[in-house]
Amino acid sequence: MPVAVSFWGYDLGKQLVSSVSKVDNNHFSVAQVSAAGFFSAIPQTIITAPFERVKVLLQIQGQRQLAPGEKPRYAGGVDVVRQLYKEGGIRSVFRGSAMTLARDGPGSAFYFATYETVKRTLTPKDPVTGQPGSLSLSAVMVAGGAAGIAMWIPVFPVDTVKSRLQSAEGRPTIRGTIQGIYGSGGFRAFFPGLAPAMARAVPANAATFAGVELAHKAMVKMFDSGGK
């Protein structure tokens, strides 16, 4: 389960950060948050990397106009893995994993840096103690949305290389893929799809919080009402 993996990775990241640098009173600096975020992406990527390749191939296969009677190349996710393995072995199944890590490490670091900065800006400080006060749901939502948008800016070119690499026929190389993209339209050619990627952040972030909240409420209803 990816969320479990992320928990574990994040904890690991935090422990690593506090073992190599000083954390005052459990208050992580933006740089420390970024480092922990970077580490959290590593175990997550190891688990999710082949799923990314499957996802990309299934997402683009519907574009082709099929001849009458012709079946789509892949019947589903398991079929993608089977065919990739048959044609190119485990290397093919895991193609693009390095790019996924190159995207998710810095992306996660940038995400947490933004999240933490926006959240702290929006959290009123207690005038007496100087400690951050309680956090409103809207502040968390704004911080999550902003982080989801900002995250894409530095890593989008990497993501484009990853999508191209994972969707290409044959045995493409990272260098060849980069040259191909640059040759097709220069620096700008690395940024198609940035708008939908950013547009995704706000509703997806809101849906996450709504889902978490609803699940918590449902579990309270299911397990806690019996004792009344």
Added chain:
Amino acid sequence: MSKAKEAATPQERREDAKAAPTSSLQSLRALLAGGVGGVCAVIVGHPFDLVKVRMQTAEKGVYSGAVDVVRKTVAKDGLARGLYAGVSAPLVGVTPMCECTTCAHSFAFDDGPVTS
């Protein structure tokens, strides 16, 4: 619970004792809730992701923009098989980065309680 130990009534002490074994149950609940949140994010976010990937991988001139991708995709394969093509992969394994990190963050990193 910030009450001093000596001020605790027997009733409160019993509640304290009960709280310890439930904390692992609490983290299991947080995990489950995080999973539900991740699934919700995939359901809402997948069409955006599909549009992004198609724009990134299409040859020049195939699509004029994001809206064009949506229009052509829905016209050809409809909503479920068009915009949600490939959704099984993230549902099984890839709950995307920002959702994972959001959940992990809100449970592991908060320095203040979240109030609604």
